[in-house]
Amino acid sequence: MAAGVDNVPILGEAATFVSEHKYTLGLTLVSLALLYFGIKKQWRYSLLKASSLFLAGALALNYSHFFWWSDDAVVPLTQTQNVEVNLTELDYKVYAGQSTLYAAQALNVVYLGESPVKLMDELGWIQNKTFSRSDIELADYVSLLQQRTPPVSDLLWNGQPQHFAFQLPGTLTHRSHIRWWYAGIDAQTKQPVWVGALSYDDGLKLTPYGGIVTVLHSISPDVDVEREQLKTDVFRLNDRWNAENIQLASVTKNNSQHDYFTDGHVLVVSEQASYVNNLQPSESIEFITMNTQS
Secondary structure: OOOOHHHOHHHHHHHHHHHHOHHHHHHHHHHHHHHHHHHHOOOOOHHHHHHHHHHHHHHHHHHHHHHHHOOOOOOOHHHHOOOEEOHHHOOOEEEOOOOOOOOEEEOOEEEEOOOOHHHHHHHOOEEOOEOOOOOOOHHHHHHHHHOOOOOEOOOEEOOEEOOEEEEOOOOOOEEEEEEEEEEEEEOOOOOEEEEEEEEEEEEEEEEEEOOEEEEEEEEOOEHHHHHHHHHHHHHHHOOOEEEEEEEOOOOEOOEOOEOOEEOOEEEEEEEOOOHHHHOOHHHHHHHHHHHHHO
8 A cells, every 4th residue: 555556456446436426425425414414303304305415416417527527638639649559459448437447338340541430421320429529508418319319428448538429320219329539540551540339229227427327328238239230331332441350359248347248359440451451461470370369
């Protein structure tokens, strides 16, 4: 402990988690204190009063989180453009907050090229607004709900929310959607790298998220189904893009640490040529050997 919390990973994660939930924890303590004194003083409807305080506070925290705080400390895209990355070394997990104590969701798509926006447009995906990168007021939110294109809640990869989000036409509770993050320049092909979290909304659930408790879409845990559908759609579109599954992530089971299960393959979409064929001969041999061993 004398070395400091930062040198003990689990304590550091716990400290981040508590810091992120400080307002919710404070509201809970105040509500419990009100309930305690109400019972001790024999107030009428003590439980109802304490519950009402907690509910009103939770609604206020939800409003503040999505409409006031969500764009705080967001790093502009231009600050990370020249960072070189290797696809085999990226973290293929995203989280609902700054701490990795949240159940992880999957990164299961990579796009190599200037931007995935043109591909999404040609495939018929609809671009969503996001709370972190769009100035959304409550009236805007209601309007987007009516259009069946609600804003996408933020997931964090390397501590940053997605740069773009898209959905296929669907209902408010059932839709395919994808979030994209710019990752840097691929050290091998020298192309821009975008990583994507593709999944399917199949309902609603009450869940901890970003330091609050809120109602969000529940995610179908079989993320490989959506990945394979996107691969099929890319090939059906035309021969401009190549799409191939590469073993970049780990085989994952659906458990308390993950909200999904996967065979570990990531769909790599690149313009015209195969990603593996774009590598130098020695790099290609090393890449294939490493994936065979994994």
